[in-house]
Amino acid sequence: MKRLIALLLAVCLCAGLLAGCGGNAPAETDSSLAAAQEAMTLEELKQQTAELTLYTYYVDSDKEIVDYALNEMKKIFPNVTVIPENRTDADGTVLKTRAAVGELSDIFECPSNVLESFATSGDILPLDEAMEEMDFADYVYPTVLENRANSDDKIYAISALSNEPMVFYYNKAVFAQYGLSEPKNYEEFKNVVSTLAENGVIPLALFGQEKWPGLQLYDLACLAGGSQGIQALETGEEKITDDAFVNAANMLAELTQMGLVGKGAFSTNSSQAFEQFRLGQAGMLVNGVWYFGDALEYGEDVGYFTYNPFAAAGQEEEARKHLSGGQMSPGGYAVSATSDNARLATMYMLYFNIERAKAKTILYGAVSALTEDVQPQEPRYESYQQFADSVGEVESYSKYEWSLENAEVKTALEDSVEMLLAGSHSPEDFISSLDQQITAALG
Amino acid sequence: MVFKRSxxxxVLFVLPVIIIYGIIIVFPLVQGFFMSFTVWDGVNAxxxxxxxxxxxxxxxxxLWPSIRNSILYSVFLTTYQIGFATLFAFILVNVDIRMKRFFKAAYFVPVLLSVTVVAQLFVSIYHGDFGLINKFAEAMGWDWRQNWLAEPIKGxxxxxxAESWKGMGYHMLIxxxxxxxxxxxxxxxxxxxGASTFQQFRCITIPLPKTN
Known part of the structure; x- marks a missing residue:
């Protein structure tokens, strides 16, 4: 009897173990609903009742923007309920996992580095027909649609935001305290860095826990030399041994020796860097243009470099027309191919894009790329307005590092720039190491 | 059916553990080995x-810096954790000191802290600009500030x-x-x-617990 009980207990234990092993069956679309929606006109679709899931940045200022946009969407799609979910990754890792188990949200922010994979696997829907149906192109400036197509010439993700380049911010109070003004070229920039360092102020609050600010800094230095920036390295159009890239490495190495970034830069996160900048412990900060909106509360103390600080003397006016980061790329909001409300979700997403762009301008003064005249509810502070007014003078934007498509090139650049800024690599080591790695990566 | 009882x-009572071990450890290892001969974007085949x-x-x-770092890390971790754990355990067992319970608890508290908490704690200690160590040096007027986390060996x-400090208490209790x-x-x-304290430590304290 005891043996029988022992046997039964053991079998129950095994069964309990294995019971949890049956994963979710791949989501099956409701084909009847999808077919019905395909037959509807756009106006009929807008009246449909549905619940959609939205995977997007949904904290802090992004939450306010998304909530505002969702509220406005009620006027267009009154019976659609949206459940936002905060995006927890920047590189698409979570999305890949969710795609593997068939749990992609109906609408989600899709970074450009995973877009090709999702398009190939059929996890996302092409948007061209839907965009044409609701005349999306009439809502936005033509620049919004640049570089959006995937390798098969179809658009799979879209964003209605304007170009958002990297900006070199400076603390006006700190600069005034040490008698500094905005540098227009590299020699003036070196003077700024050395003055701040000598007075115990961290020249640049680099949030080195993330690799992109350092790499974007290098990209900015490369642009000053007339190159297209780091994006040209992954296409093979330019080589790391070209003068612009070598000079950029020399400049960063020299600035590092002068104490450009604090000793703790690589264990500093963005919040800490922003605090260092706000409190005047650091004189400068590099971040995307969205930081203008984040700094609303103390915006009057924030200035930005209207010139590229790495430009050689005499090249200032040309260098300032080419900004680092912000180039449009195949990324933005996409729609899951397994969504039960695929067509509805697609149309909802396109309109949501417009409303979100409006919300960002109204609430945070973002530069608008919409054809509709949208103004911020509060006047922009001086430097922010100055930037908004200068957008028309920009001739080109390079890519952000997260838009690079070759992961090996991107990783090699990230690690090497980090070591250069940490003082662990000489410029010669930097160039030779990258030359080897990029050559191997490009095959 | 006649069971050979033992x-x-x-087999039946070990089976659940074997299944868990197989699923969590063995299967991913084998799968990882075969995946190492492929290129995979995480989505497509x-x-x-x-x-x-x-x-x-x-x-x-x-590659070689990684191997060097792994060796350095392992040697330091083992030496610190086992070395100090043995020393502190010996003191607690053989030396008549007050507040033994307090010390046992104090050494074990770091073991209970989550990795995230310990990481944030030591980032605050090691931070090159505002960390505790460098700020202490600055307060003492010493011109000795280290880039604790950004130099190859020091980092x-x-x-x-940090990991040694966290895990030492666990080994000490054992x-x-x-x-x-x-x-x-x-x-x-x-x-x-006539054996000295050191001889007792070497000939009794070290070898005998190994057999327990």
């Missing part, structure tokens, strides 16, 4: 590419120290329990025979 019972990944690995400039040792089980009579006999 063998079947053994993996494509076989032979030894290309291994060629990249062995030609990567990061890995700093991280190893060694303490083993030392407590050594009969006192052995030490008394050793003292009578």
């Amino acid at each position: 063998r079947w019972a053994q 993996a494509q076989f590419n032979g030894l290309a990944n291994y060629q990249k690995l062995f030609s990567s400039p990061d 890995i040792l700093a991280i190893a120290f 060694i303490y329990a083993a030392m407590r089980n050594v009969p006192r009579s052995y030490y008394e006999a050793a003292r009578i025979d």
Whole structure:
């Protein structure tokens, strides 16, 4: 009897173990609903009742923007309920996992580095027909649609935001305290860095826990030399041994020796860097243009470099027309191919894009790329307005590092720039190491 | 059916653990090995590419620093955790000090802290500009500020120290329990025979707990 009980207990234990092993069956679309929606006109679709899931940045200022946009969407799609979910990754890792188990949200922010994979696997829907149906192109400036197509010439993700380049911010109070003004070229920039360092102020609050600010800094230095920036390295159009890239490495190495970034830069996160900048412990900060909106509360103390600080003397006016980061790329909001409300979700997403762009301008003064005249509810502070007014003078934007498509090139650049800024690599080591790695990566 | 009682019972009661071990440890290992011969974007089907990944690995400039760092980390961790754990356990067992319970608890508290908490704590200690160590040096007027986390050797040792500090208490308690089980009579006999404290430590305290 005891043996029988022992046997039964053991079998129950095994069964309990294995019971949890049956994963979710791949989501099956409701084909009847999808077919019905395909037959509807756009106006009929807008009246449909549905619940959609939205995977997007949904904290802090992004939450306010998304909530505002969702509220406005009620006027267009009154019976659609949206459940936002905060995006927890920047590189698409979570999305890949969710795609593997068939749990992609109906609408989600899709970074450009995973877009090709999702398009190939059929996890996302092409948007061209839907965009044409609701005349999306009439809502936005033509620049919004640049570089959006995937390798098969179809658009799979879209964003209605304007170009958002990297900006070199400076603390006006700190600069005034040490008698500094905005540098227009590299020699003036070196003077700024050395003055701040000598007075115990961290020249640049680099949030080195993330690799992109350092790499974007290098990209900015490369642009000053007339190159297209780091994006040209992954296409093979330019080589790391070209003068612009070598000079950029020399400049960063020299600035590092002068104490450009604090000793703790690589264990500093963005919040800490922003605090260092706000409190005047650091004189400068590099971040995307969205930081203008984040700094609303103390915006009057924030200035930005209207010139590229790495430009050689005499090249200032040309260098300032080419900004680092912000180039449009195949990324933005996409729609899951397994969504039960695929067509509805697609149309909802396109309109949501417009409303979100409006919300960002109204609430945070973002530069608008919409054809509709949208103004911020509060006047922009001086430097922010100055930037908004200068957008028309920009001739080109390079890519952000997260838009690079070759992961090996991107990783090699990230690690090497980090070591250069940490003082662990000489410029010669930097160039030779990258030359080897990029050559191997490009095959 | 006639069960051979001990063998079947053994198999059946060990089976759940074997299944768990197989699913969580063995299967991913084997799968990882086969995946190492493919290129996979995480979404579409993996494509076989032979030894290309291994060629990249062995030609990567990061390979030898990684191996060096792993060795440094392991040696430091083991030496610190086992070394200090043994020393503190010996003191707690053999030295008549007050507040033994307090010390046992104090050494064990870091073990209970989450990794995230310990990481944030040590980032605050090691931070090059505002960390505790460098700020202390600055307050003392010393011109000695280190870039604890950004230098190759210093960085890995700093991280190893944080992990060592966190885990030492666990090993200390295990060694303490083993030392407590050594009969006192052995030490008394050793003292009578004229053995010094170090000799007692080397000949009784170290070898006997290993057999417990």
